[in-house]
Amino acid sequence: AVGVTAMDLCVSTFVTGRDVDAAFKEAVAPRPGLRWLAPFLHYESAREKGVVQAWIGGVRKRAQWTPARGCQLLYGAPVDLKPARSEPASLAILPDIAGPAVVSPRSEALRRAMDELFNDSNPQRPRRVKAVVVLDHGHITAERYAPGYDVGTPINGWS
Secondary structure, eight states, rough: OOOHHHHHHEEEIISSSHHHHHHHIITTTTTTTTTTTGGEEEEEEEETTTTEEEEEEEEEEEEEEEETEEEEEEESSSOOOOOSSOOOOOSSSSOOOOOOOOOOOOOHHHHHHHHHHTOOOOOTOOOOOOOOEEEETTTEEEEEEOOOTTTTTOOOOOO
C-alpha cells in the first residue's frame, strides 16, 4: 500500500503537476484496496528533490522522479540518477492523429455520452474523470478535459 501510494503521488506530483494533497484525495484515497487504509496513510513531498514518501506505521516507501526516467521506488537514500537519454527524442514515433485544437464531438450522441462521463453528480460514487479521447481509424474524433487538464497534461491512466 505504501509503495503504490508513493508511486501514484510521485507521478501525480512530478509528471502531471498536481498538488500532492489533491492527488492523494483524488487518486489514492478512493482507490479500491486503499480506501480503507487511507485514513492511516501519511505522505510528504520534497519537490526540490523530486521525492515523495508514504508511510503507515513503521513501513515507509519513497519514490523519486527523474527527467526522462519518470518515477521509481527507492531502496536506500535518494540517488543522483542521470536521465535515460541526454536529450528528448526529436522524431515522433507515431503519425499525427489530430491538430493542436481540442476536437469537439461531431455527433449529438457522442456529445451526450461524453457529458455523462464527466457528470459527477453522485457524491457517493464520484467518477473523477480527467480526460476522454475517442479514436476512430487512427484519428481523434472527440476529446474533452476536466478543469486543470488539457491536451498537453501528462496523465497517469489506464485504458
